[in-house]
Amino acid sequence: MILFTFLIIGFLLFFVIFSMKLLNIVKQRNFDHTIAFFRKYLYVIFFSLFIFYILMVVLTGIYLSTYEYIYVLFFKTLIHLLFFIAIFNRAKQIITNLEVNLIFEESNADLTFQIGSYFIYMAIVEIVSGFILSIVNFMMNTTWKEFYFQVNTTITLFFAIGLILLVVSFILRKAIELYNENQLTI
Amino acid sequence: MHIILLINDNFRGIFMIKFIIALSISSLTLLCILALVPIQLDGNLIYLQDETNDQYVTDQGLNSDDFSHIEKSLIFNDDLQYLAKSTSVDFIVSSVNPYVFSRDWSFTGSLEYDSTSIIIPNSYLFIDSDDFYHILITFEFPSRYANNHLLNLSYSEHIEFQLEQYGMILKYKDREFMTLESTSSQIAQDGFYEIYNPGFTQYFKNPTCRGYYYFKLVPIDTYEISVVSLTANFFERQEPQTDIILLGFSGFRPNPNQVIYIPQTIDLFYIKEDLI
Numbered sequence: 001m002i003l004f005t006f007l008i009i010g011f012l013l014f015f016v017i018f019s020m021k022l023l024n025i026v027k028q029r030n031f032d033h034t035i036a037f038f039r040k041y042l043y044v045i046f047f048s049l050f051i052f053y054i055l056m057v058v059l060t061g062i063y064l065s066t067y068e069y070i071y072v073l074f075f076k077t078l079i080h081l082l083f084f085i086a087i088f089n090r091a092k093q094i095i096t097n098l099e100v101n102l103i104f105e106e107s108n109a110d111l112t113f114q115i116g117s118y119f120i121y122m123a124i125v126e127i128v129s130g131f132i133l134s135i136v137n138f139m140m141n142t143t144w145k146e147f148y149f150q151v152n153t154t155i156t157l158f159f160a161i162g163l164i165l166l167v168v169s170f171i172l173r174k175a176i177e178l179y180n181e182n183q184l185t186i
Numbered sequence: 187m188h189i190i191l192l193i194n195d196n197f198r199g200i201f202m203i204k205f206i207i208a209l210s211i212s213s214l215t216l217l218c219i220l221a222l223v224p225i226q227l228d229g230n231l232i233y234l235q236d237e238t239n240d241q242y243v244t245d246q247g248l249n250s251d252d253f254s255h256i257e258k259s260l261i262f263n264d265d266l267q268y269l270a271k272s273t274s275v276d277f278i279v280s281s282v283n284p285y286v287f288s289r290d291w292s293f294t295g296s297l298e299y300d301s302t303s304i305i306i307p308n309s310y311l312f313i314d315s316d317d318f319y320h321i322l323i324t325f326e327f328p329s330r331y332a333n334n335h336l337l338n339l340s341y342s343e344h345i346e347f348q349l350e351q352y353g354m355i356l357k358y359k360d361r362e363f364m365t366l367e368s369t370s371s372q373i374a375q376d377g378f379y380e381i382y383n384p385g386f387t388q389y390f391k392n393p394t395c396r397g398y399y400y401f402k403l404v405p406i407d408t409y410e411i412s413v414v415s416l417t418a419n420f421f422e423r424q425e426p427q428t429d430i431i432l433l434g435f436s437g438f439r440p441n442p443n444q445v446i447y448i449p450q451t452i453d454l455f456y457i458k459e460d461l462i
Contacts, residue, residue, distance in 0.1 A: 005217065013210045020203050045341070069438040072431045123434075130434030137438065148430065148437035155434060 011048075017042060035098050039047045042095060053081040075129060080171045083122040104179040109172040116165030123158040194289035225358050225391055233362040235357070238262065252308070254355055254396050255362050257324060259404050266312035266320055270414075272454040277419065280340055288443035296446055303422040303448040304328065305335055311366055311389040311414055321347070321454070323418060328357060336421040336447065337379040337399065344409040351400040354381055358393035365395075378421075414456040 018041065025037045060074040090111045097108055138147055239258040240250040246268040251257065260266075279294055281287045307325040314320060324333070339347060356363040381397055405411050424446040430437040 009210075009214060009217070016206055016210070017203075020206065024203075044261075051242040067427075068440045069431050072433050072438045076431070076433050127434030127436075130432075130436035133433060134438070144441035146439070148439065149435050150430065150432060150437045152432050152435055154432075 015048075032094060035095060039092075039095050039099070042088070042091055046084065046091075049084055050081070050088075052167060053084065057081060072130075072133060075133070076126065077130065078138055079122065079125055083118050083125075087115050087118050090118070104172075104176045106173075106176060109169050109176060112165055112169035116162045117170060119162030119165065121157045123155045123162065192277065204279060205288075208226075225356075225363075225393065229361040230356075230365065232257075233364070235360055236262075241287040248310070253324070254398070256353065256355060256364075257322065257398055260322070260351065260400060261312065264312075264320065265315050267314070268310065268312055269319075270454060270456040272307075272309040272416070272418070273450040275417075275451050275452040275453040277449040280417075280419065284343075293447075297421075298424070298445065298446045298448050301396075301448045303420065303450045305450070306329060306420050307418065307420045307422055307450065309416065309418055309452055310417075310456050311454055319414060320350075321401045321403065321416060323399040323400075323401070324396065325420065326357075326394055326396045329393045333380050334380065334382055334423045336423065338377060338419040338421070339379070340417040340419075342413070342415060344406050345411060346404045346406055348402045348404055349379070349399060349403050352379075352381055352398060354395060354397040356393050357396050358391060362396075412458045414454065416454040418454075419451050420450050420452070421422075422450075423447055 022037060022041050025034055028034075057074065060070050060077060063070050064074060093109050094108055097103075097105060097111075102108070134147055138145055166171040233255040235255055236259065239255070239262045243250045243253060243258050246261070246266075248268055251262070261430045277299070279289055282290045300445075301458060305325050305327045307323065309321055309323040312320045312322065323337070339380060354365050356365050381399075402413065405413060426442050427440055428442060428445050428448070430439045432438075
């Protein structure tokens with residue numbers, strides 16, 4: 001128990017220091033350094049998330065029959081895991097493009113648009129599957145019937161991130177148009 | 187606000203990092219102190235080990251580590267001689283009617299057979315110098331669970347079980363703290379005995395909670411006790427989970443009014459030897 005507590009504290013500490021270092025590097029305005037560190041940051045954050053989600057999928061899978069509504073958690077974790085894998089792949093491609101100085105490229109705008117869409121799809125899939133599961137649960141359960149709705153901050157956050165990324169992708173597309181026109185003028 | 191300061195001002199950025207590191211180190215130190223400082227329950231009676239009691243219990247052929255200090259003093263003070271110990275047996279739903287087997291479905295429906303109970307029960311049969319039989323039922327569980335139980339006893343209708351003493355203590359290393367005394371209100375209701383864990387929780391030290399029931403067996407009318415048969419059912423009460431699993435905007439939770447009991451049974455049987 002003590003070991004587990006210290007492990008969590010250690011992880012949180014590492015996360016905070018890593019983020020502070022990222023802020024410090026962004027502040028220095030060295031493009032190559034920043035991109036190189038962004039790759040590291042992306043790998044650390046996403047791999048920690050993958051490990052967490054895979055562990056959750058395995059654990060919920062083991063206890064699927066033991067607890068009443070653990071299958072809901074199993075679905076949720078599975079949805080997140082699949083979407084995060086897709087988001088990670090797109091983010092990795094953007095960083096690879098930036099590393100080789102491909103900034104004002106159509107592919108970057110497309111990838112940003114895809115990442116934004118994935119965040120919104122993830123929220124929609126979660127809302128719809130939750131709604132369907134609650135209907136099934138309500139109809140199947142004979143002893144205990146309940147239709148429960150609650151505000152979910154995570155879903156709102158996914159929507160917000162998705163919309164911001166969509167706007168960024170449109171701005172980037174506009175910037176690419178201007179960049180291309182500028183190149184032709186010269 | 188902090189992020190803006192960090193990006194704009196180099197000095198403040200470094201100061202923030204140092205501040206966070208200092209905060210983390212001080213939190214870790216605080217956690218270490220909390221984990222290492224021993225439990226102090228001021229005002230609670232502390233039972234300490236007594237060599238005489240330990241020796242007396244060992245002389246009876248029992249392991250003195252299986253008993254708490256207060257239980258050992260009880261055995262020693264009442265001059266009890268050990269006769270038999272219970273064994274763990276399969277749980278069978280007892281009948282609510284003594285002559286026709288009929289189940290109480292409202293209670294039977296809330297039993298969960300698949301789970302293993304965290305309560306470790308035992309019972310011991312003793313005889314005192316006046317030829318009165320005594321039964322000591324003990325149980326133990328980790329104190330981090332604010333766990334309660336129900337105890338149901340089945341025995342011969344020719345014997346009356348008189349509850350003489352009961353209690354619950356908190357056991358931490360070699361010290362024992364009284365958390366519930368036997369002078370409390372009535373604990374037997376609807377055929378069930380129940381003593382509550384006062385809810386003392388210590389997340390880093392994990393002491394154990396230990397309870398006991400001490401019964402005196404009194405024969406009804408002129409019946410002479412030659413056989414003692416006791417079946418004790420322990421039902422570990424599992425409070426309903428209140429956690430809500432959210433998927434989208436839909437929440438899922440088990441029935442908050444459904445209390446579940448994990449059953450287990452111990453059986454004690456003794457025949458007086460000079461009967462044969």
